[in-house]
Structure formats: C-alpha cells, structure tokens
Amino acid sequence: MTGLFGGAFDPPHNGHVALVDGALDHFALEGVVVIPTGSAPHKEISTPAEVRYRLAEAAFAGRERVELSRWELERGEPSYTVETTRWARERYGELIFLVGADQFAKLATWREPDEVLRLARLGVATRPGYDREELERVLGRLEDPGRVAFFEIAPTPVSSTEIRARSRHGEPLDDLVPPAVARLIEELRLYRDD
Ligand code: ATP
Numbered sequence: 001m002t003g004l005f006g007g008a009f010d011p012p013h014n015g016h017v018a019l020v021d022g023a024l025d026h027f028a029l030e031g032v033v034v035i036p037t038g039s040a041p042h043k044e045i046s047t048p049a050e051v052r053y054r055l056a057e058a059a060f061a062g063r064e065r066v067e068l069s070r071w072e073l074e075r076g077e078p079s080y081t082v083e084t085t086r087w088a089r090e091r092y093g094e095l096i097f098l099v100g101a102d103q104f105a106k107l108a109t110w111r112e113p114d115e116v117l118r119l120a121r122l123g124v125a126t127r128p129g130y131d132r133e134e135l136e137r138v139l140g141r142l143e144d145p146g147r148v149a150f151f152e153i154a155p156t157p158v159s160s161t162e163i164r165a166r167s168r169h170g171e172p173l174d175d176l177v178p179p180a181v182a183r184l185i186e187e188l189r190l191y192r193d194d
Pocket of ligand 1: 006007008009010014015016019098099100101102103104125156157158159160161162
C-alpha cells in the first residue's frame, strides 16, 4: 500500500515529517508520495510552487521510501483530493491518503468525500488540540467509515503559519523544521518583509 500526502508545504515542518514517518511505520507502507499543491481550491498561497517543491525535497531528503510528485504543480489549476487520488490509484495501486486531524475535521467540505474513500483508505494522524468526539461526528456522516484509520504521532505542535511568522520577525526556527529547510529559508530569504 502506498501513502499519499498532500499539502501547501509553505514551508514543510517537523509535524509533516512526523506524520509521514509515523504513517510509514504504522501502516508498513511501501512508500509515501508527497504532493505539493500547485494552487489550492480553498487557500491563497503566495510562495511560488517551485519554491515549495524545493522546500519539500529538502524536508524529506534521504528518506528512501518517500518520493515527491510534481503532478498537482504541473496541472496549472487547483486540484481536488478526489482528482489527485483518482490519478494516483491508476499509478500506484492500493492507496492510503494521509491527513492531519484538522484536515479530517473538514472532510465534509471536500469534493466527493465518499468517492475519495472508495479510491483510497484515509489515514488520520491525531494532532494536538483536536478532540476525538469531533472526529467521531465526521466518521458518522461517511458511507464507509471503516475505510478510515487513526494513527497516533508524537505531538508536534507547529504549523506553517507559525514558521512564516517566526521568519518574518527574524526569530530562530529552532527544532521546528528540518535543518535543510531552515537553511533554504535563510538562503532564499523567504517570508521576510524586506
Ligand atoms: P498552514 O499553517 O499554512 O495552514 P499547515 O502547517 O497546516 O499550514 P499544510 O501544508 O496545510 O500545513 O498541511 C498539510 C497536511 O499536514 C495536512 O493534512 C495537515 O493536517 C497536516 N499537518 C500540518 N501540521 C501538522 C502537525 N503539526 N502535525 C501533524 N500533521 C500536521
């Protein structure tokens, strides 16, 4: 089974890496395909896609079972999960789509969530601050909740929003992003106002 993990990765951080490592281990996956979004249907992203792709490469460098995909980047239009999953099903076979609990809580807003679940299982990493009851409510609205599996990862309470704010204020990124990502942010002077 292959994992799919999509995100803006603006920038990628240790929470993303923990999710991928946790899923590889928990589901004994053959691999995980990391898919940076080109433009997202629900989100304004100001950092160019090519830059976010480089950052994601840096974040996952050296992991044998992780590969990056340019599929969403090259489509030139916003990609919905259902479309990405349909493409990946053809290419990789049996799939598990990986998300954090915050994304899962918004499942009702996805395009064709039940079709996504027919095409792929869903692996949901529990993330600090999200209560189980809310997740159960989302499960209750699905045609086939048995396709959803939760897995615990060590809490990594960090978000891309926080990293961008820290960079803007010239604050250290400490252990919030992989060192190669911190170096690229510095080198490319990302998320600075100047
Ligand atoms: P932003 O702060 O810009 O909204 P983000 O940190 O939530 O970004 P995304 O690129 O939007 O990152 O998220 C991609 C995926 O990673 C989503 O499925 C999200 O749930 C998951 N994710 C993000 N942060 C964490 C974290 N700290 N721990 C576990 N999963 C996370």
